[in-house]
Amino acid sequence: MDDLLPPESIKEFETRLLEISPDLPKRLKQCADFVAANQDRIAVSTVAEMAEGAGVQSSAFMRFCQILGFSGFSEMQRLFRNSYAGGWPDYNTRLHHLRESASGSASALLAEFAEAGRTSLESLLGTIDPLALEDVVRILSQARMIHIVGLRRAFAVASYLTYALEKMQVPAMLHSSVGGLVTPHAIREGDVLLAITFSPYSAETVELTEQISNRNIPVVAITDTIVSPLCRVAKQSLLISEVDFGAFRSLSATLCLAMTLAVAVGGNRQEKV
Secondary structure (H helix, E strand, O other), rough: OOOOEEEEEHHHHHHHHHHHHHOHHHHHHHHHHHOOOOOHHHOOHHHHHHHHHHHOOOOHHHHHHOOOOOOOHHHHHHHHHHHHOOOOOHHHHHHHHHHHHHOOOHHHEEEEEEHHHHHHHHHHHHEEEEHHHHHHHHHHHOOOOEEEOHHHHHHHHHHHHHHHHHHHOEEEEEOOOOHHOOOOOHHOOOEEEEEEEOOOHHHHHHHHHHHHHHHHOOEEEEEEEOOOHHHHHOOOOEOOOOOOEEEOOOHHHHHHHHHHHHHHHHHHHHOOO
């Protein structure tokens, strides 16, 4: 891998990251996961800051850059600075001033989370591939039944999407694993599974998607990075990034995407009727 030429575009970078991630040792896999979830930080961070975020030594992060084909971190950073020249999404800078003045009051926290949600929504159009979005809408619109799974943080999105589709008279079923009950055999030929999970990925969601994919039933995914385990089995994936405040991430952009899918699929189904 050391003889590889460096990626010449962000798309090439993402493709190579996806190719190498499954076979990386633990520390380098931490680097891959962190970079995939925080591409916006590469252009504005030092190698020490990136390494700290990934939980590794700077030397390990430099080795990760070289495995990708770069001579070091500076060359990788140059790719992102050139791509985002004049306006890369510097989320940390936008939230820094709010954090400096935060007093811990409810009003200050509201301002923090509102700013994080606003930034997530602003970046939504840039993180969603329009062609992938149209493809997901087409796949869901043709399904006999749309099965939806999303646990833990993703449960709010999965339950809302099921509710919205049912209101539009689109057959949809929520798989929640409540009480330890799982219902993979309810998913039949002609159906589609829509799976939603974000890092740290739900083992139950990943396991169900793998089972259904092995049965040659289409899986579409809403997840956060190209190294998500869902991307390996999904027919189509929608990648979405939520800006965090502290260790908390809202679902502002993800719920906006869910509403978009529900309305688009509902509209397509009504046109066919």
